[in-house]
Amino acid sequence: MTDTAAPKVQHDGELLEALARAGVRADAAPRRRAEYAYDASNYRVEPVAVAFPRSVEDVVAAVGVCRELGTPIIARGGGTSMAGNAVGPGLVLDFSRHMDRVGTVDEDAGTVDVEPGVVLATLSRDVERATAGRCTFAPDPSSKSRATVGGAIGNDACGNHSVRYGRTSDHVAEIDLVTSEGARLTATESGLRATDPADARSVQRAAELTESLTRLAQEHLSALRLELGRIPRQVSGYHLDNLLPEHRFNVARAVVGSEGTWAVVVGARMKLVPKPASALLVCLGYRDVVDAARDVPAILEFSPAAVEGTDAAIVATMRHRRGEDSVLGLPDGQAWLFVDLDGDDPDSVSALADRLLERLGDDGRLVQGRKAADPAERASLWRVREDGAGLSSRLASGGESWPGWEDAAVAPERLADYLADLRELLAAHELTGVMYGHFGAGCMHIRITYDLRSEHGRRVFREFTRQAAELVVRHGGSLSGEHGDGRARSELLPIMYSPEVMAVFAESRRLWDPVGVLNPGSMTDPDPMDDHLALAGVPEREWRTSFDLGPAPAPGRDPWVHAVQGCIGVGRCRADTGGVMCPSYRATRDEKDSTRGRARVLQEVVRGARTVEEGWRSEEAREVLDLCLSCKACATDCPAGVDMATYKAEFYDHYYRRRRRPRSHYSLGWLPRWLRLTGRVSGAVNAVLATRLGKAFAAAGGLTTRRALPRFARAGEWRRGIVDDPAGSVVLFVDTFTRGFRPEVAGAASRVLAEAGDTASCSADACCGLTWISTGQLRTAKRMLARAAAALDDGTDRPIVVVEPSCAAALRKDLPELVPTEQAERVARRVRSFAAHVADRVAAGWQPAPGEVPERAVLQTHCHEHSVFGPQAQRAVLAAAGVDEVVDATGCCGVAGNFGFEAEHYDVSMQVAENALAPALRATGADAAVLTDGFSCARQIDQLAPERRGLHLAQLLDPGDDQHSIS
Template structure:
């Protein structure tokens, strides 16, 4: 690439109306995928149409700039990053174009997320049809990526690989011709384009000659096992396979063409399915039963080991994994069919047969849908959970994807485990046992030269081992930067030559995703963890130290390994800003990548430490909801990292006005409590603007100190429970404090009300950590009274701050003791019911509830639901998402519009589905403000359960 090429490229794209984004923040976001590698691109484009994609390819070819196609960026092999232009199809080219239920086909753009495709197909066919490939990353992986890697998924035992479901591909050649590859040839997408017609004819001749020349190699070396994904899939060019060019291009990892559309085959959905969960002593025993299981025609045979389960429970609580039988490794076996009685009978017979084999420790039918969803989530989050373990260790991809014939799997695992042990490595295992494909995250030390040498030694020896068992070094994720280097161990020189010729036929200038499959760099090149200076980053938060060899802040921000769960459009809460904008910048992953580049040394970037404007921009739309700390499989806590960054960034700088108005709110409330009537008359939209707040949101009414005293003044001789009345409750809704006190008293608790302590949340969320630490130190001293009395906090965000942020900022035994005693009000209610208390208040049959994100993250996703169920409310409609206010965020002038978009993800639709007379619960003050903004009233759980509820209207 010449020095003039980038400007020529920018000018050409600009003339075509396409923007090439080349700022350091954007390049940092796209320097990584879910692999071990980091390659800085020249820039990123987001095509909106096929015409845009044509202009990008032609301009890059003219300038000699490499092109890397990208969907969800979840590649674990490093095949969605590259040194030239990254073309992200997921942002705009993500539509379903046509569904033909009769022909059982669907036409799509490459950026459609697989679960979105499944949802639209299901809606259009009344649940009768679906797109079969369902990789664990399906909630953020795109169809284009699945085609690029020939992805498989949990049900590949039944449905095979993506290549088995491709009818036709619309592709761009490296010289910009738009062609359509089908099962019987290649033709111009537009028959009136003479250049494309000629290109299709020339390519067809060359491909037929290649298939003829290497006929024996393709027959002997390719397509030998179900998961032979490594290399190019040239067996599809054989005469007996119909010269299927479309399927030959599947799995080519963007090295031959740029995919701009696809026609895919749909499959029927079984009428009935049953999940069996089988417990074994270890993964080897589990693998030895696979061939027996396959006799029963299962739709899925998936496996996990105990490390993944332990990490899920550590991160999300003991009830995060439900329905597991005894064992140290487990298989999920799904049987399906159109007759539920026959499916059940097959399941019973299989269980009985496995019990007699002597390897099964325990097994059960999982009939409860909640348990089934819980188990599948553990499996689907395997890549992330295996990366940052409950033990504190780190594991990495690199050999996460090998496959052998299912009958060879157990013996292969025995030898692989022996190799790991010999080299002092540990492998965390999960995968598609029924297809012989094993995912292994390994404790490679990529940060040191010695550790990288061990990694290279293992991968080369493991590849030789896999080949000896007749296997494939990649069984699903592709070769990319991780395994292309070892393909000569798997294939003969003649076949490798055929692969090179196939690539050259399509891409003679070698600009399409260079370095994957053909002419790769050594596997240790461009490792993201290599050559990072061992700098000490001074932080206020105490972050996990791991083994102590890496700075805690560096280790924390490197916790993101790119699996991309933050890019999902449904399920969980993370990441509300990405769901609103669809921009990688606004995902937890995008922010983590900016921070990861910040902590690197010697990188040619403006992401220079704590004063980086680029990182400040990246963090701007983070709502600090904390959902990522629990939803992210690796436990990334972006709210904490944002707070830490802001604390440093704004030192000796002027802060936004909202950091002084809302950030110092607890102090202002002490003033307003004495003059509430006057302040309420003075507060106007213009006042809000002066404070850096939006004038579009109604501000709450301030409450007098007299009203608060009336609610909490009852004294007791000895209290066995401490009720903390936080600043929000004191200042804006003291009636909730009174209700909370009465509910606890009704449960037999003697309550001490504390209004003299503060959780420091407003200073934490605005990154004013010196002040927050002073406030919390005082709080810890005040509450550490030598007892183990529960500390119940009315406001869930304040409860979360005292439980999590207090011990991390105030690193004392007193802080840790206080944090261990803290309960949110909902968790306190659940405990009281479990101790025998029953509310005497008539309860509604149905409730709509908005769980505060901080309570969701710190006390568990089901805290409100469990409390309501315990109290006797069974019908609960949950707004499972962030409300959009998130403390100060939704009150800030520049964030109001996004705040309301976030509300539309879950809260607003839930409210529209709720009857006008139905009860809406919003324990969080910010949630309540958003409910008010949406035109509804709400109450706190304490008000719902208040024995004096009929005394006055709690609204």
């Protein structure tokens, strides 16, 4: 920020009062500042406050206040920046909350109007709908399901198909801006104008800037021509070459990549591209990434739409975290390229793929290649690549890796030599790099095993990064090929650019932002790259936990700290589609209710930061965990494997010690104990609960009175229809929920197992402790689980088939983590959910008996089933049973054990149901069965569609009863 005073950061009260007078609501709560102190980079910078503008007028007002007070302004979209572009010390403007509308799609003009908070995947989807699939929006970074248009403009995002479509700057027609002086300007492909021609002040500012920028470009024509725009992925620095005469003074493209340091983006007209009629993925296996890179020039001769790559460590982690079948169709090798070919018809594309495979085979580096024609294979392979950043952060082999030098780019023909030299540099510093990225564009993402917690490790980080910058420049490359410079690389720009070009960068920034308040610390006059590191300064102390969270990456590192720092901010929990997490965020759209938001606050707890104090007693942490449904989906869906359900249980156990708990923790948390009593007098209990007195009892227990309580079963009712063979081939574990509320399911499960060729011995003398776990009463949970392990450890290796998915998940995952004994490990290894076990029988050749199976079914896969046993089992069994059409209600039902029964959570529970389950029920008629293996899910069906009935898979397949009837 040359020739400008450094921005000041004043007390939040002064800022909030000024913003309130201007009509802008902002939040300076410690918990909110903690959530926004991070993005997906290595950096942590605490803001003064966070605002969520609803309109351009709000932005103008907020900018005016910050200008007067000298408060820095940080524009933020999805918060997925890996270079620290989206954190700063002043007022954060989060555009993703409200300014997220897609406007007019003009297919004839080839443009679409957008607000800056529109998520890229949403934009592509809406464009394709509006044009009947003829057009789409092209840039598709791996974070496209949560990254926003404003963020893509900020750092000139590219994506998997950049070989074909280039960078965001190639798809910008116009950008609407608010400058730090309050002018509203529109940058176009040929200049700069006032957004409103009647706004005299903005008209004058546009003219002044146009004159100044034109003069700046003319005075430095030679340097800008020689040093900028040399390779396809030269993203580092400002894109001032677009102001040159040969580019017709394209200010819109020049603004892209300025990382919020020139002006605040408040809208844009983005260009559309035709969507190819046919596409085919070709997967290529190599011995290593250097061999893969050597073949890139030959692959580019076939005009691919994408050439992406990943290495074996990422694939191994994907399989470790999500199961062997999470990666389908991968050829032999230790590094892989995913090549997307497209064209007018499938036959020509397939023939092109054959020629490519033949050519690469002749060249001799290819280990194995194959066409991935199956949509499921294609989706699983792309997901490996798209989740690369998260998967590589916590590898199956142990340890952790971090960004910092994750974004360099060279010309594609130089990539192999650059990677070979980079591996030597890594070895010289005793570092390991996990590699993936855009091989076809010469842009390599790499996460490196820096030790950013220690002074020595940070010194290695600095030395290595500087030498890596020198290396990539020797190869004619760019420090950044997609993520921007931010706090990670801005300090290193003088290695890449001459003093003249650096002076031009500084002057261009001063012209746009003379008051110097926009995103300080990046681009010009940057903070040192090892300042504000999030892992620095975390005090070492012992955090005693009940859960065995696994070993820390090094001696002396605390497992609880290591666990909560697993979140690296990639933000998949903020996605609207794909997977199951995070149901509460999808309902509220509030960062505090995302897995990431919760993890960031917990990271502040272990840091002992002034924003979040009191450790295990932190009220801010309790607040962000309150709407966590403990669905466990994040443990699988989060690429970094963050298990917020476990962290919530652990935190609650400490927070509520020697404190009065919520009433529901006693009424629902102790439910298995109450069921022992109610089973003996179930008739009387059910009669009372059907009266007004029942509502009074519910309210006294902290339960909502807007949800009907389930019918309590008689003691022993579950035994009806059970065939118990003590020497059976499997153990059928009849859990507390099934015994107490769904006794008919036990008999159905027994009969289906017999039909599948299994004899079953029954066990119903233990409890998994789930209700105590979810409410954070871990001492009791450990006792219950220890008893369950003793009861189930019968000296055999027979599968233990559990009727209720949540109980199966508790016995598989929570048991060995809370009871770290060999006995617990033995039992956990044997546990299967009913659906997973039956799916194995189907895979082995068993065919369910033909019966009155409905043609259509709504499938509500329990979140714990999804997380611990995988999402495919029920669908596979339904297909084998002859169900022709399955409507997936992918996502949490909203009840999630005790959550949806608690009075204070009922509204959010019903909002969560609107994510997927409620629409699926409305979209299907009474002829469609509703499959809900989870007891909680079935209760939500009762609430949403009382005329329909949630069936367990056992009931649907039951050959000896009519329980599979739909109504």
